[in-house]
Amino acid sequence: MPQGQVASVPTDGLTTRQRRNRPLLVVHTGAMKGKSTAAFGTALRGWNQGWSIAVFQFVKSAKWKVGEEEAFRALGTVHEQTGQGGPVEWHKMGSGWSWSRRSGTEADHAADAAEGWAEIRRRISAGAHDLYVLDEFTYPLKWGWIDVDEVVATLADRPGHQHVIVTGRDAPPALVEAADLVMETTKIKHPMDAGQKGQRGIEW
Amino acid sequence: MPQGQVASVPTDGLTTRQRRNRPLLVVHTGAMKGKSTAAFGTALRGWNQGWSIAVFQFVKSAKWKVGEEEAFRALGTVHEQTGQGGPVEWHKMGSGWSWSRRSGTEADHAADAAEGWAEIRRRISAGAHDLYVLDEFTYPLKWGWIDVDEVVATLADRPGHQHVIVTGRDAPPALVEAADLVMETTKIKHPMDAGQKGQRGIEW
Numbered sequence: 001m002p003q004g005q006v007a008s009v010p011t012d013g014l015t016t017r018q019r020r021n022r023p024l025l026v027v028h029t030g031a032m033k034g035k036s037t038a039a040f041g042t043a044l045r046g047w048n049q050g051w052s053i054a055v056f057q058f059v060k061s062a063k064w065k066v067g068e069e070e071a072f073r074a075l076g077t078v079h080e081q082t083g084q085g086g087p088v089e090w091h092k093m094g095s096g097w098s099w100s101r102r103s104g105t106e107a108d109h110a111a112d113a114a115e116g117w118a119e120i121r122r123r124i125s126a127g128a129h130d131l132y133v134l135d136e137f138t139y140p141l142k143w144g145w146i147d148v149d150e151v152v153a154t155l156a157d158r159p160g161h162q163h164v165i166v167t168g169r170d171a172p173p174a175l176v177e178a179a180d181l182v183m184e185t186t187k188i189k190h191p192m193d194a195g196q197k198g199q200r201g202i203e204w
Numbered sequence: 205m206p207q208g209q210v211a212s213v214p215t216d217g218l219t220t221r222q223r224r225n226r227p228l229l230v231v232h233t234g235a236m237k238g239k240s241t242a243a244f245g246t247a248l249r250g251w252n253q254g255w256s257i258a259v260f261q262f263v264k265s266a267k268w269k270v271g272e273e274e275a276f277r278a279l280g281t282v283h284e285q286t287g288q289g290g291p292v293e294w295h296k297m298g299s300g301w302s303w304s305r306r307s308g309t310e311a312d313h314a315a316d317a318a319e320g321w322a323e324i325r326r327r328i329s330a331g332a333h334d335l336y337v338l339d340e341f342t343y344p345l346k347w348g349w350i351d352v353d354e355v356v357a358t359l360a361d362r363p364g365h366q367h368v369i370v371t372g373r374d375a376p377p378a379l380v381e382a383a384d385l386v387m388e389t390t391k392i393k394h395p396m397d398a399g400q401k402g403q404r405g406i407e408w
Contacts, residue, residue: 028238034387037245038238044248045271067249074282074289075275084278183238186388 022180023161029138029171030184038183039133039165040068046163047075051086051130054123056116058136058168060109062094065135086130091116113140117151127160138168141175148172226384227365233342233375234388242387243337243369244272250367251279255290255334258327260320262340262372264313266298269339290334295320317344321355331364342372345379356382 026042028035043053055072057065069090076088091097093112100115117140123129140146152174155164166175176182230246232239247257259276261269273294280292295301297316304319321344327333344350356378359368370379380386 030390032387034232034238034242034245034389038242038389039245040248041238041241041243041245041272044244044275048271048274067252068245070252071248071279071289075278078278078282085275183236184390185238185242186234186390 023158024163024180025155025178026163026165026181026183027171027176027179028165028167028183028185029169029176030186031169032185034185035167035169035183036065036068036135038185039135039167040072042165043072043131043133044075046131047072047079047085047088049086049130052089052128053086053131053133054089054129055091055133055135056120056137057090057092058113058116058134058140059093060095062092064092089129091119110140110143110145113145116140117146121154124154124158124162124164127158127162129162131163132165134164134166136168137166138171138175141172142168142170148174151175152178227362228367228384229359229382230367230369230385230387231375231380231383232369232371232387232389233373233380234390235373236389238389239371239373239387240269240272240339242389243339243371244276246369247276247335247337248279250335251276251283251289251292253290253334256293256332257290257335257337258293258333259295259337259339260324260341261294261296262317262320262338262344263297264299266296293333295323314344314347314349317349320344321350325358328358328362328366328368331362331366333366335367336369338368338370340372341370342375342379345376346372346374352376352378355379 028039043055046053053072055069059065069092072088072090075085079085079087091099093109093116096112097116097119099119100112120132120134124132141148141151156178158164171182232243247259250257257276263269273296276292276294279289283289283291295303297313297320300316301320301323303323304316324336324338328336345352345355360382362368375386
């Protein structure tokens, strides 16, 4: 990949060093798979920098994306045991977050999602982590379970130097507007078009 | 992410199980970053399945993408020490592959690239690994250092159940044609457009 080239020099009064260290809000959206995958790939680099990584997955099933989860949990253990890389936390909505005291057997994904965001907001305000991966977070925004404007305001005001990556289809315009970097994945060709089923190690 | 839906049922006479286990040739191309990152994210899932992972990076500098390399080397060590996940090999062209006996101080990237492909071809013929990431491999193809038709023929004839992911801009049409899955990354917005420099942990 060629080195990044700067198209214009901004007039924001920041030094190159200050700009280099600006925390980023990144959105991975689009119709194709690869959004979450690319976010976790980015998190590998953060881990290697010694960053505190926190993943929050807004997924309905605890069985999704277990491959990445297991790999990152292993990297978190490497950090604990050898000091290499950074610490890793991995939280999954599934049928309720692990920290949640909300009981009852009836699934309430809207309440779960709101509770997840409340926890993330607390951590962001406290400057708890260096990189947040909010995986599939566009869906509760799209469905109105979490207020987009409140999310954008919270992210805009986040203290310190915290990077945030949001993944999911149909990212709301206000989130895209607020983002520093937006990547869209486009499907050119996919084996499911030819009737192939998803497979272990590739899809999960 | 919604469950994958099959658009049509193929008439290839294979059972669902056979189709599910078909080895894939995947191409990540397009103008935006995220191609390699998504490939390494996919490799995390393969690692968790216990696959033998081999990465070959066709990059000119040994300093590129060191974050992912360190993380995967750590996962390889986890496998060696605990048996979790799969083994990992990571090879980088840089100023010559580690196994190369070619000497001399003059850089010859074309010869290095051809040598890298020769080694990959030997391994594929031997069924050495479960997942190959051929990172930035489109460039030596584009520049004519490696013959595209020979690559496509080798990949088409590969024995056993070996997955291959190729990344890089401007994937040659013959490679795209041969691929089972092609993902293109598109830039919507990038901080370098606003004059921001790349930064540690995000870009490398």
